[in-house]
Structure formats: C-alpha cells, structure tokens
Amino acid sequence: MMKDELRALKSLAGPLPAFDMEGAPDNPRLLFSLWFRHAVEAGVAEPHAMVLSTVDEKGAPDARIVILKNLDRRGWHFASTDQGPKGRQIALNPQVALTFHWARLGRQVRIRGLARRAEMHERDADFLARPAGARAIALTARQSDTLASAKELEEALELQRDRMRGTPDLVAPHWSLFIVVPQEVEFWQGDTERRHRRLRYRHEAAGWMREKLWP
Numbered sequence: 001m002m003k004d005e006l007r008a009l010k011s012l013a014g015p016l017p018a019f020d021m022e023g024a025p026d027n028p029r030l031l032f033s034l035w036f037r038h039a040v041e042a043g044v045a046e047p048h049a050m051v052l053s054t055v056d057e058k059g060a061p062d063a064r065i066v067i068l069k070n071l072d073r074r075g076w077h078f079a080s081t082d083q084g085p086k087g088r089q090i091a092l093n094p095q096v097a098l099t100f101h102w103a104r105l106g107r108q109v110r111i112r113g114l115a116r117r118a119e120m121h122e123r124d125a126d127f128l129a130r131p132a133g134a135r136a137i138a139l140t141a142r143q144s145d146t147l148a149s150a151k152e153l154e155e156a157l158e159l160q161r162d163r164m165r166g167t168p169d170l171v172a173p174h175w176s177l178f179i180v181v182p183q184e185v186e187f188w189q190g191d192t193e194r195r196h197r198r199l200r201y202r203h204e205a206a207g208w209m210r211e212k213l214w215p
C-alpha cells in the first residue's frame with residue numbers, strides 16, 4: 001500500500017530552473033543569497049527552514065529543523081537554547097551540517113562547518129526581537145524535557161509571563177545565537193532527466209575553491 005503510494009508521487013517533476021555553474025560567484029555566500037532570493041520570489045514555503053545535523057557523545061547523528069536568522073561574512077546563524085540535546089551536542093562537538101531543500105525549484109544546499117557562538121549583545125538582540133510568547137517559552141528553559149501534562153506547561157508559562165511583566169528586557173541566560181562557519185557548501189540543482197548539476201565549494205588556505213560533482 002505505502003509502496004504504491006510512494007511510487008505514484010512525483011519528485012523533480014519540473015519545470016526546474018537552470019544553474020550556470022561556470023558563471024557561479026567565487027564565494028558560496030553570494031550564490032546562496034541569489035538562490036535564497038529566487039526561492040522567496042518563487043513562493044517556496046518557509047525557505048528559511050533548514051535541517052541542522054549534529055552528532056552526540058556516542059558519534060550518533062541527530063537532526064532537526066531550525067530557522068535561519070541571518071547570513072553574514074561569518075556564516076549562517078540560528079538561535080536556540082544551549083541546554084537541550086542540540087546545545088549539548090554542539091558543546092561536545094561543534095561540527096555540524098545544515099541542509100536546505102527548496103522543492104518547488106528542485107534545489108538543495110548542503111553546508112558543513114563549525115558552530116560557534118555569536119557575541120552576547122547579538123544573542124540578546126535576537127532574543128528580545130522574538131515575540132512575547134516565544135520568549136516566555138524559552139524562559140521556561142525546559143526544551144526537549146519530557147512533559148507530564150498541559151497544566152505543567154501552562155503553569156511554567158504563567159510564571160515566566162509574570163517575570164516578563166516585571167522585567168520586559170529579560171533574556172533567557174541559556175539562549176544562544178550560533179553561527180555556522182562554513183567549510184564546505186554544495187549547491188544541487190535537480191533536473192527532470194536526472195542530470196543534476198552539483199557545485200561544491202571548499203574552503204582552503206588560499207580561499208574558496210570550486211568543483212563540479214557527478215549527479
């Protein structure tokens with residue numbers, strides 16, 4: 001049943017955009033910005049959602065979606081608590097991967113690199129720009145703990161809303177703004193005939209080098 005359903009679904013049906021690999025910019029950040037703008041204009045849903053992959057203390061992989069908060073010369077930014085599994089995993093091993101998938105364009109971008117923390121004033125600004133509800137949830141400082149009941153969550157939230165009323169610029173002490181400093185970035189353009197175009201950037205002592213990959 002499942003197998004037939006899956007076989008009936010289309011993938012990379014197109015029409016898909018071209019990818020001029022020869023004309024790609026020297027820096028992957030610039031190409032990412034172009035592709036990202038294209039995804040926004042094409043109406044891709046939540047193009048800023050990305051999979052963040054980490055490894056745990058046993059070397060086992062873990063992955064979840066987070067939101068891209070910024071992209072600058074340093075790298076790709078995301079925000080999270082540092083108390084949950086991902087925060088603990090990054091503290092033990094800062095090697096991470098980010099994956100974007102923009103289905104409508106048949107595009108994937110894969111980034112491998114090292115996660116480091118932004119400056120404290122940057123993470124404070126990120127936290128304070130969050131909607132009140134999101135700040136209250138973060139202040140509960142329980143992400144990924146087991147939840148006993150809805151009542152438990154409601155009571156913890158009420159406590160934090162009270163604190164926020166007294167101190168509106170309260171910042172959760174465990175909140176972090178992480179920057180993924182890229183070492184490798186691969187741009188993958190799907191093709192309806194499966195002749196996918198792949199361009200990988202690798203950061204070396206001399207700067208960014210580029211290589212094409214087999215589909």
Ligand SMILES: Cc1cc2nc3c(=O)[nH]c(=O)nc-3n(C[C@H](O)[C@H](O)[C@H](O)COP(=O)(O)O)c2cc1C
Pocket residue numbers: 046049062063064065066067068078079080081084085086087143144
């Ligand atoms: C669309 C979407 C966006 C999300 N954005 C974030 C985010 O920006 N930061 C975050 O900590 N978790 C975000 N989450 C929740 C994470 O996927 C995850 O459940 C949570 O961070 C706990 O991860 P951990 O247990 O591996 O630490 C998002 C989930 C979805 C589906």
